[in-house]
Amino acid sequence: MNALAQLSRSSIGKKWIVALTGLVMFLFVIGHMIGNLQVFLGPEAINNYGALLHTSPELLWIIRLVLLSCLGLHVLFALLMVIENRKARPVQYAKKANVQSKLSTRLMAITGMVLLGFVIFHLLHFTSHSVDASYAGFHDEKGRHDVFRMVVVGFSNPVYAGFYAVAMVMLCSHLSHGAWSWLQTVGLRTKKVADESSRGARILAIVLAAGYLSIPAAVQLTKFGRGYVAERENAGQHAPSPEPQISPAK
Ligand code: HEM
Numbered sequence: 001m002n003a004l005a006q007l008s009r010s011s012i013g014k015k016w017i018v019a020l021t022g023l024v025m026f027l028f029v030i031g032h033m034i035g036n037l038q039v040f041l042g043p044e045a046i047n048n049y050g051a052l053l054h055t056s057p058e059l060l061w062i063i064r065l066v067l068l069s070c071l072g073l074h075v076l077f078a079l080l081m082v083i084e085n086r087k088a089r090p091v092q093y094a095k096k097a098n099v100q101s102k103l104s105t106r107l108m109a110i111t112g113m114v115l116l117g118f119v120i121f122h123l124l125h126f127t128s129h130s131v132d133a134s135y136a137g138f139h140d141e142k143g144r145h146d147v148f149r150m151v152v153v154g155f156s157n158p159v160y161a162g163f164y165a166v167a168m169v170m171l172c173s174h175l176s177h178g179a180w181s182w183l184q185t186v187g188l189r190t191k192k193v194a195d196e197s198s199r200g201a202r203i204l205a206i207v208l209a210a211g212y213l214s215i216p217a218a219v220q221l222t223k224f225g226r227g228y229v230a231e232r233e234n235a236g237q238h239a240p241s242p243e244p245q246i247s248p249a250k
Pocket of ligand 1: 064067127213
């Protein structure tokens with residue numbers, strides 16, 4: 001705790017905290033996208049994956065707490081860095097390079113704030129089902145939570161699908177600059193590979209954002225999964241009543 005406090009007092013310490021917490025979240029974003037893309041394999045694959053994630057509640061909560069701590073530290077120290085930079089800079093910019101670096105920092109702060117809003121909404125949407133409580137009652141034929149139906153129903157709403165799309169564009173911009181800046185912080189962005197690393201960071205960010213974006217886009221543009229949802233809704237309507245009505249003998 002003391003080491004963290006000491007580290008957080010120096011500029012380079014703050015940079016390292018932002019870089020390390022960013023790396024943890026970046027790895028999560030890669031894994032989460034691969035997991036989510038199973039939606040294209042159909043309800044069986046994604047529902048099975050969802051059930052697998054919930055087999056150990058203790059492990060799930062440890063992962064959630066690690067991610068939440070990383071998110072909190074990342075936002076806090078990034079904001080502290082922005083404040084520190086603002087205090088340290090003279091009012092007038094002498095060089096064009098300084099103006100450009102200010103723009104990219106400002107862009108990081110804006111895309112970061114939108115992403116923070118997105119993550120809060122996303123958790124209320126698909127994890128706690130606070131946005132639509134009916135999602136909690138979606139179960140497939142095997143009694144598992146019907147993640148496939150939830151995702152299709154969720155993205156059938158054009159406002160939600162549109163918001164996810166905007167957030168994914170922000171994700172692309174944030175990761176593209178973030179990965180580049182991460183390489184710089186950890187000293188891997190040498191002059192020799194500067195162009196390649198910038199290009200690599202941009203390509204990775206585009207692939208990730210496109211992977212995520214493909215799901216709401218498929219639901220909105222190709223009506224992906226709507227047939228399955230209609231089937232499940234029908235099955236729900238025609239399901240036998242759990243308690244048969246027995247009329248008392250007269
Ligand atoms: C099309 C895009 C996305 C889809 C379809 C999607 C889908 C889901 C689903 C279904 C869950 C609930 C898992 C469960 O509890 O069964 C979830 C949880 C979560 N998602 Fe996403 N997600 C998307 C994008 C993102 C992005 C871009 C991020 C991060 C920037 C993200 C971060 C999270 C987090 C942190 C959780 C909570 C994990 C947990 O505690 O269980 N998601 N997502």
